Amino acid sequence: MKSMKRKESKKIAVMAAVIVGFMMFAFMPMASATVTSFTVTPGTGIAGAVDSYNALVTTDGVTSINITIPQGFIAVTPTTGGELIAEVTFWNSSTKTYYGSATIKSNNANPTTRVDIYCKFGGDEVTTIQTVNYAAGATNTFEAGFPSDTSSAIIKLPTEALEGSIKISINSTAFQLDDVMTAIGQFVRNPAAGIYVFSADDGTGEVDANVEIRRAGAIGPDIAIYQDGWWALKYGPENNIPNFQPADKWLAYGVAGWTPVAGDFNNDGTGDIAVFENGWWALKYGPVDEIPDFQSADKWLAYGIAGWTPVAGDFNNDGIDDIAVFKDGWWALKYGPVNAILNFQGADKWLAYGGAGGMPVVGDFNDNGIDDIAMFQNGWWALKYGPVNAIANSQPADKWLAYGAAAGTPLVGDCNNDDIEDIAIFQNGWWASKYGPVNAIANFQPADHWLAYGAAAGTPLVGDFGNP
Structure with missing residues (x-):
């Protein structure tokens, strides 16, 4: 006071x-x-x-x-x-x-x-x-x-x-x-x-x-590759990173085969990380660049279903990161703070948006400070503007955007550090970034920046990993 x-x-x-x-x-x-x-x-x-x-x-x-x-x-x-x-x-x-x-x-x-x-x-x-x-x-x-x-x-x-x-x-x-x-x-x-x-x-x-x-989500300009329990962190902004550079930090946290997630899980304004498998989240609180190797989780959270895809974002627009699991067009949203969620709780909202085979993405695509969602499939982004908890089931996309290769992995983050969220596609160790606002990007445009970083078999992430 x-x-x-x-x-x-x-x-x-x-x-x-x-x-x-x-x-x-x-x-x-x-x-x-x-x-x-x-x-x-x-x-x-x-x-x-x-x-x-x-x-x-x-x-x-x-x-x-x-x-x-x-x-x-x-x-x-x-x-x-x-x-x-x-x-x-x-x-x-x-x-x-x-x-x-x-x-x-x-x-x-x-x-x-x-x-x-x-x-x-x-x-x-x-x-x-x-x-x-x-x-x-x-x-x-x-x-x-x-x-x-x-x-x-x-x-x-x-x-x-x-x-x-x-x-x-x-x-x-x-x-x-x-x-x-x-x-x-x-x-x-x-x-x-x-x-x-x-x-x-x-x-x-x-x-x-x-x-x-x-801004919820601790979305930052840093990038990482996760593979076999190891995180290869590279501090951004992404558009300033030269090609073929080594990691700024190697971090051993997680288990081979588990899915990595980045977000602010304890609502302290600092980016955290997690790995997800079979309905369990193993949360580790940041700053990520200060986490020693081979540490145990700060919290184990049982939420979700085996085989579903985990995502994090601010789904109810309260400035606090939430989590969700996605499969076959259904999102099971659970509102945060994530560290306060009890085990084996039901979803706060079920949302039908997207289809089987699509990849869920969360970000502020129309640059209004509110998280949106998207489905990526075969090079197309189907954007739906938030607040996510206000979206009715089975609604059409607010914008269709053609950007990226069919086999690529979609990402959202501030790649050029201008406080506007961008999108990127990762494939075979290459990042193809396109600067936002995303709703202003025309179809079939080339990348604004190409970056070679990471192994082809790794899982890419964007987040706030320390950026010292």
Whole structure:
């Protein structure tokens, strides 16, 4: 929690978007007669990833404030109990001294539907449990824990298409706020790239949201070849790697014949790796370039079916990597964080897209910051734009793209390090990269870059493998 210098004007640090998301709700009494300034800036979290927005509101007045959150932000439901959602510290305006605090955490017994609220205002700490609805567009009213029984906070969560709002009223003469200091967990899905305008009564604040603020999947510019339990890592960007170079690191992890997967499986913003066989995932957390040889898995996860193909990506658009298994046109999606998934659980969604013989691919093909899916077969990509959990069964492709050889292996990653995902085909030790946005690529175009790296019989991967 970062302290904030107290000033004569009333200030509030709000996590806007996340604010939203996870409820600065009940404990954000924001006083305002006139908003004198309103600035919105990204907030940096684990591993340098920006996973929230800080909105600093400066006012000259007293009891209530209304904040409008632009459409496009969506709250993400906590998956385990005890996760920090928000921590707020109050100050008494007349004495300029500490007044009290409130901490909000997901409930241990029911993390997806309730929150535990710990309030301490001049006496013993009081704990209350309140119901919360994290669904996009839901409205929550909170009253418990305030200094006055008539004080309240009403939160309407935003959606992709509708604005959200926060209305906070403090009907108490017992204290006034100078500062509210906040800390918040990483539970917000960022919007697509663009300019977003927040408003607070008569003030406004803008933020330029870049898709790289929180991109799931830890998709990086590095490449690797996996064969017989060995990973031959080569740090990117791929378009800067000369032909026929040796590996930057050899890593022994896995079993011959198992299928390698790359992604962010423990949601820390750093790329991880896994191998899959017979419905079991052996997860190993990164940074990948720091993993010693012959280490055991950090987690064994039973999800999937023998003979199915494993993939990773952000299928429900919450900024957290998920996993899936695919066969014969069916995707069995399981939402992350992957390290929190229990063994032998059913799919969160079954999706019919693609056909027998096709290879599943996940990436942001239309460069809007949202993961999409594709089927690759015989040199053709059948692209379907996400969010993946919103795709109905048996829908046609949004775009057909002819690129690559029939016998090649399709890949997605940022091959030229321009923050736009590209595609590539690997065959017989050669990578043929085509730079995105993928939805803008015309049919039957030549490769933008050819790279000779890896053995013909190896399995290629693109990911965040350390890139020191």
